[in-house]
Amino acid sequence: MKTTAPAISFHNVTLGYDRHPAVHHISGEISRGELLAVVGPNGAGKSTLLKGIVGELKPLSGSLSLDGLGKRDIAYLPQVIEIDRSFPISVFDCVAMGLWRTIGAWRGLRARDKQAVIGALRTVDLVELADRPVGSLSGGQFQRMLFARLLLQDAAVILLDEPFRAVDTRTVAELIALIERWHREGRTVLAALHDIEQVRAHFPDTLLLAREVVAWGKTPQVLTPANLAKSRTLTEAFDSHAEICERDEELERETA
Numbered sequence: 001m002k003t004t005a006p007a008i009s010f011h012n013v014t015l016g017y018d019r020h021p022a023v024h025h026i027s028g029e030i031s032r033g034e035l036l037a038v039v040g041p042n043g044a045g046k047s048t049l050l051k052g053i054v055g056e057l058k059p060l061s062g063s064l065s066l067d068g069l070g071k072r073d074i075a076y077l078p079q080v081i082e083i084d085r086s087f088p089i090s091v092f093d094c095v096a097m098g099l100w101r102t103i104g105a106w107r108g109l110r111a112r113d114k115q116a117v118i119g120a121l122r123t124v125d126l127v128e129l130a131d132r133p134v135g136s137l138s139g140g141q142f143q144r145m146l147f148a149r150l151l152l153q154d155a156a157v158i159l160l161d162e163p164f165r166a167v168d169t170r171t172v173a174e175l176i177a178l179i180e181r182w183h184r185e186g187r188t189v190l191a192a193l194h195d196i197e198q199v200r201a202h203f204p205d206t207l208l209l210a211r212e213v214v215a216w217g218k219t220p221q222v223l224t225p226a227n228l229a230k231s232r233t234l235t236e237a238f239d240s241h242a243e244i245c246e247r248d249e250e251l252e253r254e255t256a
């Protein structure tokens with residue numbers, strides 16, 4: 001049973017594209033301060049769920065609520081492949097964008113804002129590269145830069161989509177330390193991940209998805225061999241058959 005106030009509540013929510021559900025009938029709550037891994041095979045709907053929370057996708061049915069939180073309280077890191085790395089901007093300026101919420105889009109940076117940017121760059125060990133264009137960074141450096149920007153965003157809820165993709169082991173350890181710091185600070189952190197051992201080691205709670213919820217709760221109880229096998233079977237079955245949501249069809253027949 002959850003003891004703390006929810007940060008995000010799902011009410012039988014279905015999310016998808018062009019009216020085709022990608023993840024459906026999700027109900028449940030994510031508590032404030034939770035460190036939750038969202039796990040599932042390719043195509044299970046992990047990114048779709050995060051996009052639903054951040055408001056990039058409107059529910060096809062059902063609803064989700066951010067209890068007492070606004071969109072501005074959410075920081076979202078999409079998958080690296082969705083980010084345009086050719087944007088002509090320096091590492092410093094890109095990280096400074098994390099301050100947008102506090103200083104507004106058009107005001108210049110004050111001395112203390114610049115110090116905050118340098119501090120965030122120092123945390124991720126990128127001060128030396130502050131003047132470089134973002135396009136010249138390696139995959140791991142680029143991801144560290146995005147984490148520095150998240151640090152400055154100071155958000156209550158942080159959503160990370162595959163944050164360790166194309167990142168070396170040392171950087172992964174540093175980024176996990178930052179995630180654990182956010183957790184200690186009482187922020188709600190969700191990360192879509194595929195490395196099960198990483199999840200077991202660092203994430204107390206897990207939501208296992210396969211186009212629907214397979215299991216949701218304490219990580220050791222969720223990541224059982226039986227649940228993992230079920231998630232693979234369900235995702236494959238959904239991918240090969242379902243164009244439309246069968247449960248919705250049944251409901252329509254019942255209520256017709």
Ligand SMILES: Nc1ncnc2c1ncn2[C@@H]1O[C@H](COP(=O)(O)OP(=O)(O)OP(=O)(O)O)[C@@H](O)[C@H]1O
Nearest residue numbers: 017022040041042043044045046047048049192194
């Ligand atoms: N923009 C889109 N338009 C149409 N279908 C999409 C779109 N994005 C995702 N999908 C489909 O929605 C389903 C869920 O995709 P999603 O990206 O959420 O899964 P995932 O669990 O994040 O997968 P991965 O581990 O491969 O990143 C997939 O069948 C995918 O093809």
